[in-house]
């Protein structure tokens with residue numbers, strides 16, 4: 707379909723005879739926030755590593771914004787920004803210095819454009835006032851937002867966040883949620899967010915996919931999943947214990 711940001715078709719990842727993912731298919735429409743749920747060991751990280759081009763599928767096809775990831779890795783990944791697990795920054799450098807270092811990975815941008823882009827992403831994530839402070843003085847929530855700022859450097863149309871709320875306090879979780887909504891609504895960024903925090907997924911995602919043992923158990927609208935049960939938690943538990 708034309709308005710698909712992500713298309714995953716019959717994707718299988720087999721390692722040493724074991725299926726980490728088994729013929730998984732789903733799509734994400736442009737402008738949607740999709741939650742990726744599954745119990746520990748379900749294959750979520752494997753899926754995210756495939757989508758970010760870190761590993762190759764054994765079988766199947768992945769398209770980002772209509773570009774085949776296997777055939778045109780570099781071009782397809784231009785659309786993708788990601789924070790996978792906790793981003794690592796140099797603690798004795800400021801947020802701005804860390805980002806300026808990373809902005810050098812975008813050689814298409816001139817030095818001035820790189821600096822401008824760093825200022826812009828710091829503003830988007832709300833860190834402009836702390837940009838010159840050393841990262842070691844940042845809270846976990848601020849480090850997460852700096853991670854998102856890094857992921858935004860390349861102006862991605864598709865953002866992948868792996869467990870972004872892990873370890874955050876309620877305030878940090880709320881700030882993260884507001885940032886996610888802003889990126890989606892104001893900047894039109896499509897997102898895939900993996901999380902164990904069902905409450906958070908419920909608050910921000912329209913679409914939900916659930917995997918277990920490498921298989922897709924559910925793909926659809928959040929309402930359709932939650933409506934059949936008391937809560938998303940009940941729906942999730944029932945799905946994964948079948």
Ligand SMILES: Nc1ncnc2c1ncn2[C@@H]1O[C@H](COP(=O)(O)OP(=O)(O)OP(=O)(O)O)[C@@H](O)[C@H]1O
Nearest residue numbers: 721722724726744745746747748749750751752753
């Ligand atoms: N390179 C590999 N070789 C063999 N097994 C692997 C490899 N990578 C992952 N696995 C296994 O594949 C399964 C899926 O792992 P994965 O990390 O994708 O799950 P997950 O859904 O991200 O889990 P969690 O919620 O605990 O992070 C696990 O049983 C894991 O041990």
